[in-house]
Amino acid sequence: QKEVEQNSGPLSVPEGAIASLNCTYSDRGSQSFFWYRQYSGKSPELIMSIYSNGDKEDGRFTAQLNKASQYVSLLIRDSQPSDSATYLCAALSSGSARQLTFGSGTQLTVLP
Amino acid sequence: DAGITQSPRYKITETGRQVTLMCHQTWSHSYMFWYRQDLGHGLRLIYYSAAADITDKGEVPDGYVVSRSKTENFPLTLESATRSQTSVYFCASTELAGGPSRVDEQFFGPGTRLTVL
Numbered sequence: 001q002k003e004v005e006q007n008s009g010p011l012s013v014p015e016g017a018i019a020s021l022n023c024t025y026s027d028r029g030s031q032s033f034f035w036y037r038q039y040s041g042k043s044p045e046l047i048m049s050i051y052s053n054g055d056k057e058d059g060r061f062t063a064q065l066n067k068a069s070q071y072v073s074l075l076i077r078d079s080q081p082s083d084s085a086t087y088l089c090a091a092l093s094s095g096s097a098r099q100l101t102f103g104s105g106t107q108l109t110v111l112p
Numbered sequence: 113d114a115g116i117t118q119s120p121r122y123k124i125t126e127t128g129r130q131v132t133l134m135c136h137q138t139w140s141h142s143y144m145f146w147y148r149q150d151l152g153h154g155l156r157l158i159y160y161s162a163a164a165d166i167t168d169k170g171e172v173p174d175g176y177v178v179s180r181s182k183t184e185n186f187p188l189t190l191e192s193a194t195r196s197q198t199s200v201y202f203c204a205s206t207e208l209a210g211g212p213s214r215v216d217e218q219f220f221g222p223g224t225r226l227t228v229l
Contacts, residue, residue, distance in 0.1 A: 034217075043202055043220040044155070088154060099145075099170065100218060104154035 002027040004091050006103035014111050019076040021087050021106050026070070029094025033065060035074045036088040038105070044088055048074060079110040115139075118203050118221040126229050131190045133224050135203030143206045144186040145170075145218065146178065148199040155202065161186055193228045200225050 003026045013019045025033070032051050036044035050056045050063040050072065062075040072091075076083055086105040093099040116137040125131050135144065142163050147155040157170030159178040167178050175197060177189045186205075190197055203221040 043223050045220070046217050049217065090155075099157060099160060100155075101157075101171075102147075102155040104152060 002030075002091070002093065002101050004089055004101050004103040006087075006089050006106050009106035010109060011106055012109045012111055013079050015079060015081060017079050017110075019079045019083065019108055019110070021074040021076075021089070021108070023072040023074075023089030023103055024070055025072065025089075025091045025101075027091060027094055027101070028067075028070065030091040031094070032092035033063070033072045034090040034092070034100065035061075035063060035072075036090060036102075038086045038088060040085075076108075079108075081110045081112050084109045116203060116205055116219055116221040118201075118224050120224060121222065122225050124227045124229065125193050127194060128192050131193050131226065133188045133190075133201055133203075133226070135186045135188070135221060137184055137186075137203075137205045137219075137221075139205065139207070139219075140183055141205035141207050141219075142183070144180065145204040145206075146176070146186070146188045147202045147204065148172065148197075149202060149223075150199050158188065158201075190226075193226075195228050198226060198228045 005024045007022045035048040037047045038044045048063040050065045056063045060077045064073045086107045088105045089103040090100040119134045145160045146158040149155050156172050158176050161167045161180040164183050180186050201224045204218040206218045
């Protein structure tokens with residue numbers, strides 16, 4: 001069974017610090033990876049997607065992908081209390097269907 | 113309004129009853145998905161559909177039935193609800209690669225919180 005594992009959390013960081021969220025995946029054929037943010041009681045929203053090895057930056061967010069190690073990470077710089085949420089890592093299946101496999105999520109709390 | 117909607121938002125039912133959760137999207141996305149979210153399990157795929165009249169099982173399909181007679185609607189039916197089906201259900205949609213929306217980004221509905229007593 002294809003799996004996506006995330007560091008268990010919960011994770012607490014002070015305001016202004018860097019939050020580091022990690023994810024590993026088992027399907028070597030996966031080519032596309034996503035980070036979703038989910039506030040309590042709300043639906044997931046996409047914040048980053050990454051398809052190639054290396055780093056991808058978008059504002060305060062940086063996604064990192066290492067396909068050889070089957071590892072994906074998300075760095076949040078200058079963390080804000082509004083970043084407090086659960087972060088879900090997802091991998092797109094290697095088959096023809098647009099199936100995402102999600103990790104169980106890491107709960108992040110940014111302390112003022 | 114454009115987007116993806118789910119109804120009802122909250123539902124309480126009893127064991128053994130049939131329940132249908134509705135999902136409607138206005139983007140004409142080809143792909144639609146149903147997930148359930150339980151504490152400690154993240155989002156798990158129940159069923160998905162690549163187009164009207166094309167559906168397939170996901171990771172946890174047992175006890176659920178889907179149909180897709182129109183592109184914009186993707187109802188999920190619990191034929192005989194069980195307590196283990198108490199969960200939050202999310203519908204999502206996405207376009208095929210190369211379509212007008214961001215490739216492979218899945219857009220989620222607001223969710224339906226279902227309680228089976």
